[in-house]
Structures are given as structure tokens and as C-alpha cells.
Amino acid sequence: MSVVINTNYSATVASNNLAMSNAQLQKSLNRLSSGSKIVNPSDDAGGLAVSLKLGATAKRQGAVANNIGNAVSLLQTQDGGLKVAGKIVDRISELKTLNSDVTKNTSDKANYQTEFAALQGQLTAIAGETFNSIGLFGSSSLSVAVTEDGATTISLAGRDLTSSATGVGAITSGGTGTTLSSVSLSSVTTALENVATYRAANGAEQSRLGFASELVTVNKANLEAATSRITDVDVAQESTQLARWNTLVQAGTSMLAQANGSAQTALKLLQ
Numbered sequence: 001m002s003v004v005i006n007t008n009y010s011a012t013v014a015s016n017n018l019a020m021s022n023a024q025l026q027k028s029l030n031r032l033s034s035g036s037k038i039v040n041p042s043d044d045a046g047g048l049a050v051s052l053k054l055g056a057t058a059k060r061q062g063a064v065a066n067n068i069g070n071a072v073s074l075l076q077t078q079d080g081g082l083k084v085a086g087k088i089v090d091r092i093s094e095l096k097t098l099n100s101d102v103t104k105n106t107s108d109k110a111n112y113q114t115e116f117a118a119l120q121g122q123l124t125a126i127a128g129e130t131f132n133s134i135g136l137f138g139s140s141s142l143s144v145a146v147t148e149d150g151a152t153t154i155s156l157a158g159r160d161l162t163s164s165a166t167g168v169g170a171i172t173s174g175g176t177g178t179t180l181s182s183v184s185l186s187s188v189t190t191a192l193e194n195v196a197t198y199r200a201a202n203g204a205e206q207s208r209l210g211f212a213s214e215l216v217t218v219n220k221a222n223l224e225a226a227t228s229r230i231t232d233v234d235v236a237q238e239s240t241q242l243a244r245w246n247t248l249v250q251a252g253t254s255m256l257a258q259a260n261g262s263a264q265t266a267l268k269l270l271q
Contacts, residue, residue: 003265011259018252025245028238037233044230051230054223060148061220068213071144072206075156078136079202081126085161085168086195088119088126092171092180093188095119099180109181116180123172127161137161146212148219154212156205159198167191 030039038044038051098104099112129136142156161168167190171183 010262014256014259018256021245021248021252025249028242028245031233031238035233036231038231047230051227054227057148058220058223061216064148065213065216068146068209072209074131075202075206077131079199081129081136082195082199085126088123089192089195092119095180096185096188113180120172154208167194
């Protein structure tokens with residue numbers, strides 16, 4: 001091999017190898033310090049695009065889970081109102097029976113009527129209850145999206161306590177009978193049955209929303225796991241690479257020093 005001064009090929013190769021090892025070392029350090037194996041888009045352009053899409057979908061799944069939880073809270077509040085309404089109607093049915101007692105005088109029946117009127121007012125108040133300014137009772141239904149793309153929805157049926165058709169409206173101050181004597185026992189019984197039906201339907205909707213929430217939670221976890229496989233660094237594997245590149249940087253530095261010193265051979269020949 002020729003002994004030259006102007007060109008040190010060995011030093012050039014050693015320098016190139018050292019630069020490559022140092023770049024890989026810095027990449028490993030960046031990955032371990034950030035916890036992500038995609039530090040720059042150039043590391044995995046396609047994977048970065050997929051991870052962003054999956055991550056956004058997972059966040060929407062989380063938002064859907066929150067929306068479902070709020071819908072369940074609305075239904076629970078509505079059921080609380082229905083529970084009280086059922087107790088009121090039950091008491092009205094009792095008052096209706098007591099009012100038919102032949103041993104009761106006019107004053108006694110007036111007292112029953114006073115309580116009946118108060119209960120009518122409370123039923124009307126319950127019918128006007130709201131949840132965050134959203135009416136709990138009415139003829140309009142509500143639609144709850146249970147998937148992140150909104151393709152699947154659950155309809156929450158409207159429950160109108162003021163309508164005479166439900167039987168409840170018939171015994172309130174806005175119904176056809178406004179006094180205890182004029183209200184028929186069949187109307188009270190129908191009202192109680194309809195309140196019970198409302199509560200059963202409410203429970204069914206809560207049950208379905210519960211299962212929908214469970215599915216959304218599972219989907220969100222799986223999407224996050226898929227995103228993790230693309231973006232998160234394997235610390236065990238990367239720490240092994242870090243040790244490798246760290247050793248190569250130290251070895252490359254040593255070899256570059258020796259390669260730079262090899263030119264001293266030419267000086268000895270000139271002495």
C-alpha cells in the first residue's frame with residue numbers, strides 16, 4: 001500500500017463511520033428521552049400518519065363515552081322524577097278511595113281535596129323539570145350517538161307527563177278532571193301504569209347505553225394500544241441499541257485518532 005500525505009483514506013473512512021454511529025446514538029437518545037420511536041417524521045412517515053388518525057379516533061371514542069355518561073345521568077334524573085311521580089299518583093289513588101268513604105263529612109272531603117290539589121301542583125312541577133336546561137319530560141325524543149363516527153345512535157323516547165293520553169295529565173290541574181270527586185279511579189290506575197311503563201322504558205335505555213359505553217371503552221383501549229405499537233419506543237430494545245452505538249462511537253473515536261496518526265509514518269521516512 002502506498003504511503004501518502006495529502007490523502008488519509010483510513011481517517012476518512014473512520015470519520016464517516018464515527019459520524020454514522022454518532023447520529024444513531026443521538027437518535028437512540030432522542031427516542032429514549034421522548035418515549036417515542038418516531039421523533040422526526042422521516043423516521044416513519046407512513047406510521048406517523050396512521051398513528052395520528054388512530055389517535056384522533058381514540059380521542060373521539062373518549063368524547064363519545066363522556067356523552068353517553070351524560071345521557072345516562074339525564075335518564076337517572078328523569079327516573080328520579082318518575083319515581084316521585086309514581087308515589088304521588090299512588091297517594092292520589094289512596095285519597096280517591098278515602099274520599100269515597102260514606103262516613104266522611106264535607107269538611108273531611110275538603111281536606112282530601114286540598115291535598116289532592118297540592119299533589120296536582122307537584123305533578124305539574126315535575127313535568128317541567130329540566131337537566132342542564134334540557135326538558136326531562138315532553139313529547140320530543142333525544143338521539144344519542146354511541147359511535148365516534150355518529151353512524152349508530154340510541155333514541156331516548158319522549159315521556160310527556162302533561163298529556164291526557166298518558167293518564168297522568170288527566171289527573172293534573174290541566175286535565176279533564178280537576179277535583180278528586182270528578183277524577184275516575186280508572187284514570188288514576190292508568191296514570192300509575194303509564195308511570196311504571198315509563199320507568200321500565202327508562203331502565204331499558206339506561207341498560208343499552210351502559211353496554212354502548214362498555215363497547216366504546218374497549219374500542220378506545222384497542223385504538224390506544226394500536227397507536228402505541230406504532231409510536232411508543234420499546235425501551236428494552238432501544239437501550240440495547242444505545243449501548244451498541246455508544247460502544248461504536250467510542251471505538252470509532254479511537255480508530256480515527258489512530259488513523260490520523262498513521263500519517264506520521266511518512267515523516268519517519270523523510271528523516
